[in-house]
Amino acid sequence: MRPAPSAAAPDRPRVALFVTCLVDLFRPSIGFAAIRLLEAAGCTVEVPKAQTCCGQPAFNSGDRATAEAIARQVLDTFEPYDYVVAPSGSCAGMLRRHLPELFDTDPVARERASVLAERCHELLGFLVDIRGLKEVASHFAGTVTYHDSCSGLRELGVKAQPRQLLLGVPGVDLVEMREPEVCCGFGGTFCVKYPEISTRMVSDKTADIAATGADTLAAGDLGCLMNMAGRLQRQGSKVRAYHVAEILAGPGAGTATLPGIGERRR
Amino acid sequence: MQPTSLAFEAKAHAALDNPALQSALGSIKTGWQAGRSRAAEALPEFEALRDRGRDIKNHTLQHLDLYLEMFETKLAAAGGQLHFARDAAEARATVLDLCRTAEARAVTKSKSMVAEEIGINEHLEANGIERIETDLGEYIIQLRKEPPSHLVGPAVHLTKDQVSDLFAEHHGGPRIEDPAALVAEARRVLREKYFQADIGITGANFLVAETGTIVTVTNEGNAELTQGLPRTHIVITSLEKLVPTIDDAFTLLRLLARSATGQEFSAYTTLVTGPKRPADLDGPDRLHVVLVDNGRTKMLGTALQEMLRCIRCGACMNHCPVYLAAGGHAYGWVYVGPMGSVLTPQFAGIEETHTLPNASTFCGRCEAVCPVRIPLPKLMRHWREVQFEKGLTPPTARYGLRAWGFVATRPALYRAVTRAAAAVLGLLGRGTGRFRHLPLAGGWTQSRDLPAPSGTTFMAAWAKQAGRPSEPK
Numbered sequence: 087m088r089p090a091p092s093a094a095a096p097d098r099p100r101v102a103l104f105v106t107c108l109v110d111l112f113r114p115s116i117g118f119a120a121i122r123l124l125e126a127a128g129c130t131v132e133v134p135k136a137q138t139c140c141g142q143p144a145f146n147s148g149d150r151a152t153a154e155a156i157a158r159q160v161l162d163t164f165e166p167y168d169y170v171v172a173p174s175g176s177c178a179g180m181l182r183r184h185l186p187e188l189f190d191t192d193p194v195a196r197e198r199a200s201v202l203a204e205r206c207h208e209l210l211g212f213l214v215d216i217r218g219l220k221e222v223a224s225h226f227a228g229t230v231t232y233h234d235s236c237s238g239l240r241e242l243g244v245k246a247q248p249r250q251l252l253l254g255v256p257g258v259d260l261v262e263m264r265e266p267e268v269c270c271g272f273g274g275t276f277c278v279k280y281p282e283i284s285t286r287m288v289s290d291k292t293a294d295i296a297a298t299g300a301d302t303l304a305a306g307d308l309g310c311l312m313n314m315a316g317r318l319q320r321q322g323s324k325v326r327a328y329h330v331a332e333i334l335a336g337p338g339a340g341t342a343t344l345p346g347i348g349e350r351r352r
Numbered sequence: 353m354q355p356t357s358l359a360f361e362a363k364a365h366a367a368l369d370n371p372a373l374q375s376a377l378g379s380i381k382t383g384w385q386a387g388r389s390r391a392a393e394a395l396p397e398f399e400a401l402r403d404r405g406r407d408i409k410n411h412t413l414q415h416l417d418l419y420l421e422m423f424e425t426k427l428a429a430a431g432g433q434l435h436f437a438r439d440a441a442e443a444r445a446t447v448l449d450l451c452r453t454a455e456a457r458a459v460t461k462s463k464s465m466v467a468e469e470i471g472i473n474e475h476l477e478a479n480g481i482e483r484i485e486t487d488l489g490e491y492i493i494q495l496r497k498e499p500p501s502h503l504v505g506p507a508v509h510l511t512k513d514q515v516s517d518l519f520a521e522h523h524g525g526p527r528i529e530d531p532a533a534l535v536a537e538a539r540r541v542l543r544e545k546y547f548q549a550d551i552g553i554t555g556a557n558f559l560v561a562e563t564g565t566i567v568t569v570t571n572e573g574n575a576e577l578t579q580g581l582p583r584t585h586i587v588i589t590s591l592e593k594l595v596p597t598i599d600d601a602f603t604l605l606r607l608l609a610r611s612a613t614g615q616e617f618s619a620y621t622t623l624v625t626g627p628k629r630p631a632d633l634d635g636p637d638r639l640h641v642v643l644v645d646n647g648r649t650k651m652l653g654t655a656l657q658e659m660l661r662c663i664r665c666g667a668c669m670n671h672c673p674v675y676l677a678a679g680g681h682a683y684g685w686v687y688v689g690p691m692g693s694v695l696t697p698q699f700a701g702i703e704e705t706h707t708l709p710n711a712s713t714f715c716g717r718c719e720a721v722c723p724v725r726i727p728l729p730k731l732m733r734h735w736r737e738v739q740f741e742k743g744l745t746p747p748t749a750r751y752g753l754r755a756w757g758f759v760a761t762r763p764a765l766y767r768a769v770t771r772a773a774a775a776v777l778g779l780l781g782r783g784t785g786r787f788r789h790l791p792l793a794g795g796w797t798q799s800r801d802l803p804a805p806s807g808t809t810f811m812a813a814w815a816k817q818a819g820r821p822s823e824p825k
């Protein structure tokens with residue numbers, strides 16, 4: 087269901103950027119890239135100051151009370167907007183698919199959460215499916231392979247959208263892994279609860295990446311990217327990792343080329 | 353069977369270091385996983401069929417009492433007898449009783465996961481009754497004295513070489529390497545046993561309420577011989593195998609083989625309605641169905657009810673990256689992979705098994721392939737909630753989450769904490785842009801570098817950009 091656009095500017099929806107805790111802390115450039123893309127897609131972007139986290143770590147650890155407390159904070163912060171967009175399939179999946187579940191015993195909050203959930207989107211899905219963005223003004227020289235992060239792919243159907251936009255970027259050569267849809271082994275706290283299994287999974291993934299011959303890895307979730315980039319770098323690989331939004335938005339006016347994830351800042 | 357699930361991590365560690373096991377598990381990808389995707393693609397109505405499968409099972413579970421009564425009546429009318437067992441001990445006692453009444457010394461048995469669940473194998477042996485497994489995989493693990501490691505392929509953890517060694521050791525004679533010859537040899541040994549058995553024990557894939565029919569599928573035809581040759585046939589099965597009609601059973605059969613192995617249909621589908629009738633040429637004189645509850649009725653009406661739709665196809669484990677790395681035995685009980693991580697805590701208690709629902713990245717592939725659309729990640733999360741409520745979550749994680757929650761519900765505090773963390777970590781990681789070691793992050797840095805923050809948070813950097821709206825007006 088598409089919500090009614092805000093009365094003020096029917097063609098220019100007010101979009102709240104859900105920054106995500108990892109982007110906020112580790113890689114602000116993804117947030118800025120998301121804003122540039124959203125603006126290119128005709129949105130007015132705002133960044134609500136009261137935002138923190140989507141509550142997923144607590145939700146997936148079985149701590150319902152904490153997850154619910156954070157979810158109330160999300161409701162209060164994001165309700166005023168036409169859309170809420172996150173540069174992460176995992177956080178967007180939490181908002182869109184799981185937020186209402188958290189209020190089993192509070193019908194009023196549950197209804198509010200259901201209405202809000204409908205307006206929450208993952209960045210690439212939003213740009214292409216809701217805003218009809220067909221191409222972006224960017225340039226990137228590289229052979230790129232794209233990893234489908236699990237929540238974006240299986241909870242939200244993000245698969246074709248990032249590829250469609252990447253293919254329109256001059257200089258990008260897109261090559262597919264043998265198993266782009268297989269989990270990279272991150273899994274939030276899973277990677278520290280079961281580090282050996284996680285290492286095995288991410289090693290399978292980096293082998294798949296290496297086999298493509300790509301020099302650049304792109305994905306839509308910083309958690310997965312940190313996992314894969316961290317493993318690639320530990321293995322001495324030269325493959326560089328970027329959030330797909332960073333490639334699509336270009337480096338931005340006045341900024342030098344962006345170092346890849348885990349690379350030294352220049 | 354006493355669960356050893358708490359040793360999941362240690363067993364997974366051993367599994368990762370076991371090249372034979374890893375090579376055996378690798379063949380699941382190229383075999384059953386690839387088979388399932390080919391089969392699903394080749395059938396245009398496959399997704400619609402999954403919806404129907406889910407609906408049939410949901411309907412049956414909603415009216416379980418009705419269909420149970422119907423099945424019992426029809427089974428009795430056909431000359432069979434139903435024995436209801438509330439738990440594993442009662443089920444074992446019933447089966448042993450039936451064996452004693454038949455004065456059985458030897459039983460042949462085809463695959464039944466419920467038989468494993470109630471621990472009938474050890475019980476029969478402890479009571480002096482010889483048991484011969486007739487499913488090739490089950491026969492192999494019987495020789496190795498191991499539990500099954502997969503729903504469909506109980507010996508999937510073994511390579512052909514290991515089977516060659518095993519047969520040479522147990523059958524005598526030269527070591528055979530040709531797969532077909534290995535199968536032929538197992539057949540030869542098993543053939544003799546079929547005729548010596550006093551009782552044949554099988555499982556069931558479906559119990560058809562409208563006719564009292566028991567449906568079993570195999571790829572070896574061993575269920576037919578197991579149930580058709582001895583004088584007595586015992587079916588060890590469970591409540592959730594009930595379906596209303598034969599049509600329903602066939603709808604689910606269309607899903608089962610495709611999801612399990614990629615076959616359109618299993619090689620043998622056997623329908624049995626009652627024991628031998630006067631005009632029949634063969635068949636058992638007596639047919640007993642031991643219907644096991646063992647906690648299933650307790651799942652009705654709870655979040656776990658959806659798990660009772662399971663048709664034991666194994667697709668969830670075939671597609672699970674954790675199962676494919678750790679192997680089935682790491683799960684430490686009868687049921688393995690994602691479905692085992694949901695069922696085992698129910699049967700064996702969360703206290704002994706809380707490692708299992710945590711052994712998932714929630715990648716969702718299991719749910720994406722489950723023929724009856726069981727939301728396995730959601731059900732694993734349910735167990736994590738139970739674990740948390742019972743205080744079984746490690747204290748560091750509990751307090752960590754609570755502290756995180758405290759900060760995350762106070763935006764100003766959150767800003768201050770993240771700004772400080774970004775500044776400190778940014779400074780420390782300035783040289784290389786990443787960390788090879790970091791205190792408290794050993795789980796991460798033992799095998800990967802940790803990208804360093806850039807020094808400022810997004811929120812701080814954004815706030816510096818003047819003239820941009822950052823709050824609703």
Ligand code: SF4
Pocket residue numbers: 503611661662663664665666667668669691718721722723724725726
């Ligand atoms: S949970 Fe679903 S996929 Fe797994 S065995 Fe059961 S029916 Fe098959």
